[in-house]
Amino acid sequence: MSEKIYYTKEHEWVRVEGNIATIGITDFAQSQLGDVVFVELPEAGRDLKAGEAAAVVESVKAASEVFAPVSGKVTQANEALVDSFSLINEAPESDGWFFKLELANTGELGGLMDRAAYDDFLKEHA
């Protein structure tokens, strides 16, 4: 099964494999935030609607919410983050993922950006 990666204007990424989406924040987002000192992750089983606040990520001087880019039921949170917040700074777009969810509506993916579109968005807004 092929995987595909999408991006959001909130600087999050969504990797889709089958009907499972893995969600994290982009390298740009972590660089803006600085050293991550705390994360709060959603519990497995929680139903999230697209746009709903799902997780919290904090640095010393800032707190940001991580939104569910698409709707679905949380299947897993990345517990490795809790012991090592620095994963988010070191590998934001791989090992530093936040949570996985089971897609409720694959149609929502159409509203997200691909890498090229996100890069253009960054150039315009960063």
Added chain:
Amino acid sequence: MRYLPLSDGDRAAMLARIGVSRIDDLYRDVPASVLLEKPVNLPPAQGEMAVERALSRLSARNMAAGSAPFFVGAGAYKHHVPASVDHLIQRGEFLTSYTPYQPEIAQGTLQYLFEFQSQVAMLTGMEVANASMYDGSTACAEAVLMARRVTKRKKAILSGGLHPQYADVVKTATAFTDDELIINPPAVAGPDDLATLIDGETSCVVVQNPSFFGHVADLRLLAQAAQEKGALLIVVVTEAVSLGAVMSPGEMGADIVVGEGQSIGNGLTFGGPYLGLFATRQKYMRQMPGRLCGETVDVDGRRGYVLTLSTREQHIRREKATSNICTNSGLCSLAFTIHLTLLGEAGLRRLAALNHERACRLAEALSALPGVTVLNDTFFNEFTVRLPRAASDVVEELAARGILGGVPVSRLLPGQAFADLLLVAATETAGDEDQDAFVAALREIL
């Protein structure tokens, strides 16, 4: 003007550098219609001697606690504070410093806050404590709001032994939220039964120990009952010295402990400034309100302290903060920590024992008076007595004889049912002679 260093010559030179001709040019953004041309209608400047005279005259019209046999408590207690405490807190480096936002040049404040937090955690038997709140009553309200955040439930149960003004403050803090408050009727005769009120919707149970009426309770069963239903037990302590003699709330199973810290290091000052104590379990640390000081190292690896977990606070989270609190009670917490360091374990235990002994002696003497009943089976240094007459009248008559003889319960709980109840506190400052004078005066008055 002794507090203003600029001379008229300075002012003229500075205006010239700025490039304006007169001070009003600097106020040019103020609409002309509201810029005052003349001083407001208040007295002119006065020298230090005149101000001192005027304020001393006002001060002299009050009956100071130290000038009378004194038995007033109900949430504020007279204790002897060592002279070195007030001397130290008046050092300019403490008195005239700011919130330690620049830790490199605020290690003095930060280290004492770290020591303070550690002492409060030990004293309450909890894992973590914050750097203080405004006072016990506001700390109590913040605890109720925190319980809501932790449990995501909205029903709080307040014991009838909670200080009525604390209950009022909780009421105010939740007035405009959808929280439900259950306030138990005043628990005059002994601890009230709260366990049966707890259900699956309850966020917290708030119990004062010793209670407003002085009763001391073992809360372990209540803690268990709360835990079984997923509710938090909030224990309120308005007399911090009691923690030297009474089993700590942490040992009893409390989830949050709030208290009034005035008793240690701080004077009565007509009700403020005081300091709120706030302690909880480690797992709720991030839901705490207020400032927290934490240990770390500097770039050279030396131990140092900083304010930490600031993302909970208003200056970062704004409308999503855990509280709107900004100021803590810095200098009052300094007085607290210095006094407690002077006491140490041995001194605090002895001070608490002495308070208890003083109150035991007075309770015995009062219960020997005809028509007077001590209502408490248990107490620490304060208890409730039933008088044969209205307590408010008795207190006035005692005051006329130069004795400050306690707090009529009706001052805080209006209503005929409480009219004959008097709260009497005896601390280490209530010597035999003062107690005997109080008892003798009461015998005559009643």
Added chain:
Amino acid sequence: MTSVSTHFALDHEEALIFDIGDTKRSGVDLPSPAAHKSRLGNAARTAEIGLPGLSEPEAVRHYTRLSRKNYAIDMGVFPLGSCTMKHNPRLNEKMARLPGFADIHPLQPMSTVQGALELMELLAHWLTTLTGMPAVALSPKAGAHGELCGLMAIRAAHEARGDARKVVLVPESAHGTNPATAALCGYEVKSIPANARGRVDVEALKAALSPDVAALMLTNPNTCGLFENEILTIAKAVHDVGAYFYCDGANFNAIVGRVRPGDLGVDAMHINLHKTFSTPHGGGGPGSGPVVLSAALQSFAPLPYVVRDGEQLRLVEQRDAAAQNFGRLSAFHGQMGMFVRALAYMMSHGANGLRRVAEDAVLNANYVLASLKDVMSASFEGPCMHEALFDDRFLKDTGVSTLDFAKAMIDAGYHPMTMYFPLVVHGALLIEPTESESKASLDTFIADLRELALAAKAGDVERFTAAPTRAPRRRLDETQAARKPVLRWEKQA
């Protein structure tokens, strides 16, 4: 010219009380309690607490050494914008310690505290006269507590009319306490942008006003140190939709004696006694935040308040059925110790002196602005009020950040100015000299800051990024502190 020497022989390291004390030692001599039968029931303490004690000489040395690791107004310029670090007169301290103020109980009979109640009445008179407002609630314990008081009075007033409004408008330059307070009162917060001149964008404000808006919370002078010159238009627009105007009075010190907020259409405003009226900041409190109220809100003031029955003064502590007050904000009557200090300060200055306080504060800030604007980047055209706002454009491409610049000020002998606030300009540096600085001390300060600005531009980056090097500690690892919080001492196993 610089204000520091390099002598640090007086800088002692100091261990924790837990390292130097023990549970047996005490600095307090107390008599042994007489024999008695315990009345503690089955709740007596048996477990050890573990509290260390020190003898008096050890304790005095411990805290004296700690004190020397703090910067303070008593030592030097403390230009912390928005915080108003003015001189704290020692007469205030002496007065607050008079036994008739310091040693009276809040619940002793009112007949025995008539002088204290009169002091509260007198303070209220000064505050209402200076603000041109009819009433004041004295009990709030700090500025943010005052905000809560004001917004609760506003909500109570709306509700008394059966008007359930949901929104509070807050400019983006506001103190964080404003939105936090509005949220605590159950309001939804809407942010209003600033215009290019650092003031509220009045058109955006008008567009946001609706019958659903309960109040506008506005700081004036604002957090950019500027007077909202369209204030009368703003107040009228707010009142026109039936909303109230809450003014954050944190910066009242710039206008005291020159402008009465009551004349601006303000309905409620807290006054930080520790800012405008010199009560000490004490390393982070205690504060005191009385709230003046307009005629429209007066009857909603919280308990308690002082009333006069002929010659006798009395505290109203209980709510009667007819009263509209919203209840009680704290136990007892407010920060009496701060009331005494603030009144001593007011009486010392008098009506004429308080005016001068505001004028000198504004003059000093404009002097700093005029003297630095060619080497640092001023955010807005002058004149400013009591504080001068700069941003980090002058540091562009130097490799020096606002934070680095602030830390280098420590090595020059100063407490840094406020950094990164307000949020409406990039890398903000907010300087508030207050009226307490002499021209000579400002001249030294200005010269030192000019030298720093020029050094940054000249590429002396190391001096900034390594700073401070001449403080009790160098930069502290805040990331470690937050990742693995250590909030208390623990006995080593």
